[in-house]
Amino acid sequence: MNNARTEPTPGRIEVICGCMFSGKTARLIELLSAARSAGRSVLAFKHTSDRRYSPDALATHDNRRFPAQPIADAARIESHAKAAEVIGIDEGQFFGLALVEICLRLREHGRRVIVAGIDHDTWGRDFPPLPQLKAIANNVELLHTPCRVCGSPARYSQRMIPVVDGQMVGGPEEYEPRCANCFVPLKSPHPTD
Numbered sequence: 590m591n592n593a594r595t596e597p598t599p600g601r602i603e604v605i606c607g608c609m610f611s612g613k614t615a616r617l618i619e620l621l622s623a624a625r626s627a628g629r630s631v632l633a634f635k636h637t638s639d640r641r642y643s644p645d646a647l648a649t650h651d652n653r654r655f656p657a658q659p660i661a662d663a664a665r666i667e668s669h670a671k672a673a674e675v676i677g678i679d680e681g682q683f684f685g686l687a688l689v690e691i692c693l694r695l696r697e698h699g700r701r702v703i704v705a706g707i708d709h710d711t712w713g714r715d716f717p718p719l720p721q722l723k724a725i726a727n728n729v730e731l732l733h734t735p736c737r738v739c740g741s742p743a744r745y746s747q748r749m750i751p752v753v754d755g756q757m758v759g760g761p762e763e764y765e766p767r768c769a770n771c772f773v774p775l776k777s778p779h780p781t782d
Contacts, residue, residue, distance in 0.1 A: 736767050
């Protein structure tokens with residue numbers, strides 16, 4: 590009889606953040622694919638409001654994909670992810686502050702949680718829950734892409750068209766990456782906090 594104790598695998602929270610078009614979803618897909626190739630059970634989630642390229646897959650602007658469950662709120666992630674060792678969450682900013690507690694609990698249960706999202710909103714403010722997740726993460730990857738105006742590293746997502754009916758999800762037609770010098774915050778009112 591083997592008396593060796595098996596220690597649970599320590600959980601982790603990893604954050605991939607940056608502006609739009611900086612490669613966050615591509616990096617998330619890369620990490621999830623590597624975990625799956627290593628024999629880990631992997632599950633990915635995306636917010637139901639993000640239907641830009643696929644309703645049931647993480648999808649990059651250049652059409653790379655990874656199967657994902659659409660979820661409307663953070664609380665449902667925990668119940669759906671019980672069997673997964675590695676959990677990927679795309680567009681974390683759509684899940685609000687409730688995502689922080691969910692990620693903490695999943696980490697406590699030995700899960701590796703990888704969250705990708707935008708950390709500044711279109712007004713240039715911190716975009717919850719990314720700052721809160723970065724503060725508790727085991728690892729943070731900050732991605733950049735060239736500013737569409739000057740080519741410097743971009744940290745902001747410039748909204749190019751007015752917001753209609755509160756709809757903020759968009760792609761290349763609605764946003765472009767901007768550095769701090771070229772970024773102009775959206776002029777319409779901030780959403781209520």
